[in-house]
Each structure stands twice: as structure tokens, then as C-alpha cells.
Amino acid sequence: MNNFTFQNPTKILFGKGMIKRLTQEIPTDKKIMITFGGGSVRTNGVYEQVTTALRDHRFVEFWGIEPNPKVETLRKAVSLARERGVDFLLAVGGGSVLDGTKLIASAIPYSGDAWELVTSGRRPQEVLPFASVMTLPATGSEMNNGAVISNGETHEKFPFYTNYPLFSILDPETTFSLPPFQIACGLADTFVHVMEQYLTTTGQSPLMDRWAEGILSTLVEIAPAIRKEPHNYQLMADFMLSATLALNGFIAMGVTQDWSTHMIGHELTALHGITHGQTLAIVLPGTMRVLLPQKLSKLAQYGERVWGAQGSDKEKAALAIDRTEAFFRSLGLATRLSEVNVDEETIAEIERRFETRGVAFGEANNVTGAVARKILESVR
Amino acid sequence: MNNFTFQNPTKILFGKGMIKRLTQEIPTDKKIMITFGGGSVRTNGVYEQVTTALRDHRFVEFWGIEPNPKVETLRKAVSLARERGVDFLLAVGGGSVLDGTKLIASAIPYSGDAWELVTSGRRPQEVLPFASVMTLPATGSEMNNGAVISNGETHEKFPFYTNYPLFSILDPETTFSLPPFQIACGLADTFVHVMEQYLTTTGQSPLMDRWAEGILSTLVEIAPAIRKEPHNYQLMADFMLSATLALNGFIAMGVTQDWSTHMIGHELTALHGITHGQTLAIVLPGTMRVLLPQKLSKLAQYGERVWGAQGSDKEKAALAIDRTEAFFRSLGLATRLSEVNVDEETIAEIERRFETRGVAFGEANNVTGAVARKILESVR
Numbered sequence: 001m002n003n004f005t006f007q008n009p010t011k012i013l014f015g016k017g018m019i020k021r022l023t024q025e026i027p028t029d030k031k032i033m034i035t036f037g038g039g040s041v042r043t044n045g046v047y048e049q050v051t052t053a054l055r056d057h058r059f060v061e062f063w064g065i066e067p068n069p070k071v072e073t074l075r076k077a078v079s080l081a082r083e084r085g086v087d088f089l090l091a092v093g094g095g096s097v098l099d100g101t102k103l104i105a106s107a108i109p110y111s112g113d114a115w116e117l118v119t120s121g122r123r124p125q126e127v128l129p130f131a132s133v134m135t136l137p138a139t140g141s142e143m144n145n146g147a148v149i150s151n152g153e154t155h156e157k158f159p160f161y162t163n164y165p166l167f168s169i170l171d172p173e174t175t176f177s178l179p180p181f182q183i184a185c186g187l188a189d190t191f192v193h194v195m196e197q198y199l200t201t202t203g204q205s206p207l208m209d210r211w212a213e214g215i216l217s218t219l220v221e222i223a224p225a226i227r228k229e230p231h232n233y234q235l236m237a238d239f240m241l242s243a244t245l246a247l248n249g250f251i252a253m254g255v256t257q258d259w260s261t262h263m264i265g266h267e268l269t270a271l272h273g274i275t276h277g278q279t280l281a282i283v284l285p286g287t288m289r290v291l292l293p294q295k296l297s298k299l300a301q302y303g304e305r306v307w308g309a310q311g312s313d314k315e316k317a318a319l320a321i322d323r324t325e326a327f328f329r330s331l332g333l334a335t336r337l338s339e340v341n342v343d344e345e346t347i348a349e350i351e352r353r354f355e356t357r358g359v360a361f362g363e364a365n366n367v368t369g370a371v372a373r374k375i376l377e378s379v380r
Numbered sequence: 381m382n383n384f385t386f387q388n389p390t391k392i393l394f395g396k397g398m399i400k401r402l403t404q405e406i407p408t409d410k411k412i413m414i415t416f417g418g419g420s421v422r423t424n425g426v427y428e429q430v431t432t433a434l435r436d437h438r439f440v441e442f443w444g445i446e447p448n449p450k451v452e453t454l455r456k457a458v459s460l461a462r463e464r465g466v467d468f469l470l471a472v473g474g475g476s477v478l479d480g481t482k483l484i485a486s487a488i489p490y491s492g493d494a495w496e497l498v499t500s501g502r503r504p505q506e507v508l509p510f511a512s513v514m515t516l517p518a519t520g521s522e523m524n525n526g527a528v529i530s531n532g533e534t535h536e537k538f539p540f541y542t543n544y545p546l547f548s549i550l551d552p553e554t555t556f557s558l559p560p561f562q563i564a565c566g567l568a569d570t571f572v573h574v575m576e577q578y579l580t581t582t583g584q585s586p587l588m589d590r591w592a593e594g595i596l597s598t599l600v601e602i603a604p605a606i607r608k609e610p611h612n613y614q615l616m617a618d619f620m621l622s623a624t625l626a627l628n629g630f631i632a633m634g635v636t637q638d639w640s641t642h643m644i645g646h647e648l649t650a651l652h653g654i655t656h657g658q659t660l661a662i663v664l665p666g667t668m669r670v671l672l673p674q675k676l677s678k679l680a681q682y683g684e685r686v687w688g689a690q691g692s693d694k695e696k697a698a699l700a701i702d703r704t705e706a707f708f709r710s711l712g713l714a715t716r717l718s719e720v721n722v723d724e725e726t727i728a729e730i731e732r733r734f735e736t737r738g739v740a741f742g743e744a745n746n747v748t749g750a751v752a753r754k755i756l757e758s759v760r
Contacts, residue, residue: 001618005394215590
């Protein structure tokens with residue numbers, strides 16, 4: 001096991017009817033900005049629950065944080081918040097709304113431009129307190145300090161790290177209005193979050209391995225049932241909890257991590273606007289195939305424990321990769337670039353970007369532009 | 381899944397050489413009281429590491445917090461701390477030292493007597509900041525807000541809840557000097573902490589089930605290896621991480637809990653001074669046997685997933701109970717009351733105490749004095 005430090009201060013309020021706890025969780029002397037996405041919370045009752053809980057609080061609303069939140073949109077929120085003297089942010093919606101809000105909360109007290117905060121790679125020194133009502137199980141943003149921010153002008157998409165949410169409210173009933181494609185992408189996103197922290201080398205921590213496999217097995221178990229019954233409270237609660245625990249540090253203690261699938265996926269989103277979870281479902285099987293020699297023993301363990309594979313390590317690994325791709329297909333997602341109209345030109349551009357930036361990803365720091373090309377070519 | 385709230389703010393610093401981080405983790409303007417047990421930290425190098433890291437801090441030392449810390453001892457620490465103007469506590473040692481320190485930190489700013497804080501059942505309003513260097517994997521106290529405090533005069537032992545440690549430092553190397561019996565008791569304690577949160581009903585949360593089973597399987601896997609190689613860093617790191625994650629709330633989200641084995645075990649310690657982990661190894665198989673009808677389907681799941689049991693639920697449950705008792709015996713622990721010289725008189729006293737207090741434990745609130753008697757009779 002590697003040395004590590006761990007701290008996650010976010011408070012989770014989980015379950016039916018929990019949105020009304022907003023009344024107590026935010027002090028009444030705060031001037032709140034509530035941030036929203038495109039308006040689905042108006043039709044599913046979440047907007048009403050939130051504003052009712054905060055009827056004795058002062059708040060302004062900011063609407064229109066898009067999927068893959070753009071710094072151009074977030075700058076507008078920063079201006080409005082400064083103008084109105086906002087000192088508390090509440091994100092209501094999915095991971096994109098919260099990711100965007102993390103940058104807003106960090107940029108309000110910052111003297112420079114918001115995009116500078118993203119590209120600097122440093123954690124901001126001062127951040128306004130923020131919290132969330134999370135309505136889409138996927139990103140895990142509700143209990144971590146990460147965000148992913150896009151730049152519409154440069155077509156770039158980068159991770160950004162700041163403070164943790166003070167609290168996040170998760171009511172599985174708020175997921176009942178999600179379209180099937182978003183649920184599928186959320187399942188894939190959660191699955192790949194686990195894989196990025198798990199599919200490296202064996203023997204670093206038997207407990208972290210089992211916890212990662214525990215989330216994967218849970219997703220494999222509940223996904224087909226969710227496809228049939230997307231309004232089943234227990235199933236959506238299991239999914240929601242899995243999404244939160246997949247990326248809050250609980251399965252990352254003392255183990256190395258990968259994240260190359262995400263870094264390649266981000267480029268597909270930046271260049272083509274493809275939904276994040278969909279990009280991961282395409283890239284991960286490619287990462288597994290191309291890095292098979294390096295990840296062989298972990299792939300075999302994964303195959304055996306999650307998919308019941310038997311035989312030699314090579315046989316178990318091969319079955320594991322096939323089953324993983326089949327799992328994504330069973331969710332209704334594409335697993336090939338051709339299905340989402342991505343061709344050689346994009347592969348070349350991603351290779352070029354990685355080479356120009358001089359980056360290399362993965363637990364062995366060997367996923368360069370050339371390796372990213374191989375991965376993408378393998379899932380053409 | 382049941383509704384729940386979760387928050388655990390403790391920072392964990394885990395690994396070789398982490399004790400030197402004390403220098404930065406405690407502000408230099410603090411007046412620290414370092415609390416210790418019986419002196420083993422003087423011979424295993426921990427005392428020197430701690431005092432070296434704090435050489436530019438002001439601190440006083442308090443020695444002699446005993447296993448199953450007594451309020452009589454802790455009152456002395458409270459007096460000394462008040463006298464010296466202490467405003468930060470650092471527990472260095474095992475779970476008992478930290479449990480005692482939790483009460484000291486709570487009692488210093490309290491106007492009444494420390495035992496009153498324990499028996500009131502309320503969380504104290506003001507608590508001094510405290511942290512730990514944890515050297516014994518067992519209680520999980522390093523990342524939770526609980527403690528168990530004994531009263532030497534009345535021979536009582538009760539749980540007590542207060543704040544979380546600000547931080548806990550866990551260096552697996554500090555466990556190398558532990559005697560085999562303490563390691564065995566720590567393994568049993570960790571195992572039973574998981575069981576108290578797991579062995580109730582099925583179907584509340586598939587993910588929490590898998591995480592609980594993940595800790596149990598890890599312990600089953602590493603325990604025989606630890607018996608052979610108690611100075612193996614990786615093994616002791618796995619054990620230490622398992623002990624922390626077994627009782628920090630991570631496996632308790634949205635599920636009901638039992639804790640009757642602990643409540644009966646506490647009485648065996650209060651009346652006979654038997655080491656906590658040893659009491660649990662005796663009581664748990666009894667709890668499983670007596671409550672088998674109520675816990676049948678969870679026992680069967682546990683038998684299948686942790687012990688590879690096959691057959692009917694009854695067969696799987698029966699094998700699970702036998703294997704659990706055999707596991708404790710393989711650690712070198714007693715699993716029968718007669719082995720620790722506990723007889724009918726004590727059983728009668730425990731029954732009487734539960735009846736007098738009007739308490740009933742377990743997920744169904746049905747472990748009364750009479751049921752506790754049955755459990756104890758089954759492990760005579």
C-alpha cells in the first residue's frame with residue numbers, strides 16, 4: 001500500500017424528502033445564488049421543493065449552466081454573484097451544474113479570469129462556501145473537490161480542483177424524470193470512475209480492490225433492472241449511492257490510479273460534444289485492449305471476481321474486456337467511434353494535442369499521444 | 381435503503397514515516413496534552429518520533445490511560461489539563477487511549493462531572509480539538525466520534541459520543557511491537573464491528589453489503605498470514621486500513637444495525653476485565669445461533685459470499701456460524717465462557733442489569749436480558 005492522506009468533509013443527506021433539510025443546512029444570513037441547468041428541475045418538482053425550503057432565505061437564481069459547463073457561461077454567473085453580494089452557492093441539478101458552480105465559487109473572490117484558475121493547475125486560495133442538490137447519479141461531484149470545465153472558444157476541456165461541497169442532498173426520487181440515455185451515461189460514468197482507480201496493478205490493497213469490485217458488481221447487478229424499472233426507488237437509491245462512493249476517495253486509499261480513459265474521453269467531448277459517459281463507454285474497452293500486457297493480472301482478477309471468468313489470466317482478461325464492452329452495449333450505448341461519427345481526423349487531432357501539451361497519462365505515465373491513437377484505432 | 385445523513389471530517393495520514401507530519405498538523409500556538417497508555421510507546425520508538433515532531437510545540441504529558449479507560453483516571457487528566465491551560469489533545473497509543481482522550485477533551489470545558497457526560501447520552505456542546513497517533517488496529521476510534529468508558533467504582537461500561545478526531549496518523553510500522561494476543565483481539569474486534577452493521581436483514585443496500593463482505597473477506601484472507609508474519613508491512617497496512625474503515629460510517633449508510641454482541645461483550649469486560657475483542661469472539665457465535673431464525677437470509681448470504689457455503693439457506697447459515705467460530709479459534713482466541721472462567725453467576729448478573737435498565741438491543745430491539753441469557757448459555 002502506498003502512503004496516503006485522506007479527508008472528505010462533505011455532509012451527505014440521502015433519501016426521500018431530504019430537500020426540505022435545506023432550510024436548516026444554510027444559515028439564514030447567507031445571500032445565496034442558486035445555480036441551475038436547462039430547466040428540467042422546473043418540471044420534475046425539484047425547483048419547487050428547493051425554493052419552498054428556502055422561502056425564508058435570500059437568494060438569486062442563475063439559469064443555463066450547460067452540460068460540459070463552459071467558462072463563458074460561468075463568467076456571467078460570477079459577474080451576477082459579485083453584483084448581488086452573493087456569499088453562498090447552491091447547485092441544483094446534475095454534475096455539470098455542480099462542476100460549473102465549483103468554478104463560480106472559486107472565481108468570485110479571485111482577481112484574475114476564471115479560465116486562468118482552471119489552466120493554472122493550482123487549487124484556489126479562497127473559495128465561497130457551496131453545496132448541492134444532486135439530481136443525476138454520475139459524476140460523483142457531490143462528494144469530491146473536482147470539476148471538469150470546458151472552453152467554448154478553444155474547444156478544450158480540463159479538470160479543476162477546489163474545495164469540497166459543504167453538503168449534498170441526494171433524493172433518489174429526483175432521478176425519476178431522467179431520460180434513459182442520461183441514466184445509461186451515468187451508469188457508464190460511475191463504472192469507469194471505479195475502473196480508473198482499480199484497473200492498474202494487483203496487490204496494492206486487497207480491501208480497496210474488494211470495494212472497487214463491490215461497486216462494479218452492484219452496477220452490473222442493478223443496471224438491467226434499472227433499464228426495466230427506472231422509477232424503482234430502491235434501485236435508483238443503489239445507483240445514486242454507487243455514483244457518490246465511486247469518486248469520493250473511498251476506493252482510492254493507498255493505490256495508484258489510471259485516468260487515461262477519462263483524458264481521452266474529455267477530448268472527444270471537447271471536439272465533438274459527445275456526452276461524457278458515452279465517450280468513456282467507447283474508450284475504456286480500447287484502453288483495456290491496448291494496455292492488456294501491462295494490466296494483465298488486474299484484468300484477470302476483475303474478470304474472475306466481477307464476471308465469473310475462469311481459466312488462464314489471458315483467458316480471464318479477454319473475457320473481462322468482452323463482457324465490459326457488452327455491458328456498455330446492454331445499457332444502449334455505442335462502443336465504437338464510427339457509431340458517433342468520429343473519424344481519423346479526430347484521432348490525429350487528439351494525438352497532436354497530447355504531443356503538443358507534452359502529456360502522458362495512466363498509472364505508468366505511458367499513455368502518450370501515440371498510445372492514445374492506438375487506443376482510439378482499436379475502437380474505430 | 382433507509383434515509384441517512386453522513387459526515388466524517390477526520391483527516392487520515394496513513395503510512396510509513398507519517399508521524400513526523402505532526403509538526404505541520406498542529407498549530408504551534410496550541411498548548412498540547414499528549415495522552416499515553418502504559419508505556420509501550422517508550423520502547424517501540426513511537427514516543428521519540430512524536431516528541432521529536434513536536435519539539436517546537438509546547439506540550440504536557442499524561443501517562444497511564446488503561447485498557448477500558450476508567451473515568452477515575454480520566455478525571456485526573458482533566459484536572460491537569462485545566463491547571464496547565466491545555467487547548468489541544470493528542471492521543472498516542474491504542475483505542476483505549478483515544479477513547480479516554482475523547483472524554484477528556486469533552487470534560488475539560490464541561491462544568492459537571494465527566495461520568496455525567498457519559499451517562500447523559502447527549503453529545504457534549506463544547507469539545508477541545510483532539511487528534512491521535514493510532515498504534516493498534518482494532519477499535520476504529522481514530523475515525524469516528526465514539527468511545528467506550530468504564531467506571532471502576534460501579535463496574536459499568538458505556539458508549540459515549542462526541543466530536544471526531546481532527547486527524548489520525550496511522551503508521552503500520554508502529555504495530556510491529558504488538559503482542560499476538562492484542563493482534564488477535566484487534567482482528568476479532570474489526571470483524572465484529574463489520575458484523576454489527578451487516579448481519580441484520582438482506583436487501584437494504586447491495587453496495588453496503590458488498591463493502592462489509594469486502595472487509596470480512598480481507599480479514600479472513602490476511603489473518604493467517606499475519607499470525608505468521610506480524611512484521612510484514614503490507615499485511616499490517618491492510619489490517620490497519622480495515623480496522624479504520626470497519627467503524628467510520630462507510631459501511632453503515634442506509635442500513636439498520638445490530639450492536640447486541642457489543643453490549644453483551646461490554647458487560648463481560650465490565651464484570652471480569654476480559655479484553656474487548658476476546659469478549660466479542662465468544663458472544664458473536666452465540667448471537668448468531670440464538671438469532672438464527674431472524675437473521676437467516678443474511679447469515680446465508682454471508683456464508684455464501686465470505687465462506688463459499690452452498691446448499692439451502694439453513695445449510696449456508698449453519699456453515700457460516702461454524703466457520704466464524706473456527707475463525708476466532710484460529711486467531712488463538714477463546715470462544716466459550718468456560719475458557720475465560722465466566723459462569724452462571726455472571727450470566728444472571730448480565731440478565732439482571734439489562735432488565736433493570738429496561739434495555740433491549742439489536743436491529744429488532746428484542747435482545748432483552750432474557751435473550752442475552754440465551755446467547756450466553758449457548759456459548760457456555
